Amino acid sequence: VVGPVGLWQTTTLNIIAGLEDPTSGQVFFDDDDVTNVPPERRDIAMVFQTYALYPHMRVYDNIAFGLRMRHTPTDEIERLVQEAAKAMEIDHLLKRKPRELSGGQRQRVALARAIVRNAHVFLLDEPLSNLDAKLRVTMRTELKRLHAELEKTFVYVTHDQAESLIMSDRIVVLNEGKLQQLGTPEEIYNQPANEFIAGFVGSPPMNFFDGQLQNGGDQWLIKGEGYTCEFTPAPTQRLTENASANVQIGVRPEDIEVLPSESPHRPSHCCGTRTVGQ
Secondary structure, eight states: OBOSTTSSHHHHHHHHHTSSOOSSSOOEETTEEOTTSOGGGSOEEEEOSSOOOOTTSOHHHHHHHHHHHTTOOHHHHHHHHHHHHHHTTOGGGTTSOGGGSOHHHHHHHHHHHHHTTOOSEEEEESTTTTSOHHHHHHHHHHHHHHHHHHTOEEEEEBSOHHHHHHHOSSEEEEETTEEEEEEOHHHHHHSOSSHHHHHHSSSSOOEEEEEEEEEOSSSEEEEETTEEEEEOSOOOHHHHTTTTOEEEEEEOGGGOOOOOTTSSOOOOOOOOOOOOOO
């Protein structure tokens, strides 16, 4: 779930968790309507931006806390905690307290505490935003591996659109509480449903140009101030029915090429450059 900061992503998680009531509509887990099911009966696990660890407890006890609250047998707790700790590669830290851990290790403990429950749905609210860039890359890989191993639904909120493209099977784009598009990362990036998505998803963002659609005989053209663009492939039926319509085209930065100086050109000013590794 991705969108600008403060525009209902966390509220969406709270509704899924049962912490807030939807004003309309229903919440389904598979074929089960859970709209009126209380949070404790929804079989969910949550991981937050803040680690929310008990500072006076050892790592082992932090991971085991939820199991003990559910009166899980002691031998079962031992097995589950060891399995979760091993999966998150923190089994050597079980006797330490949170203050003795790095930020990345604390986040792994928080994740282990969630996965130890083997819940039906995992809700993750910006779980990596407090980590440095290098550790964030590592934890993204860990989460993708964990998702594949558990084969459970992960609902992951982030304001980092690059992170959403890297980690997601499907992306929900929200803006002001409204669904803008639902699709695979490839669909969101290459076939954005509207200008907001086209400009929000992608770094650097898409460039927009206004122009007019023109029928040039064998090919269609879009002409704007200082440019002419051949429209390839052929325009959609909606556009052909509105010949000479004013349109807007979007161009990804990676699709722009610098031509030799002898090519047709016009004076322009470069405000700055950015290396994107391509």
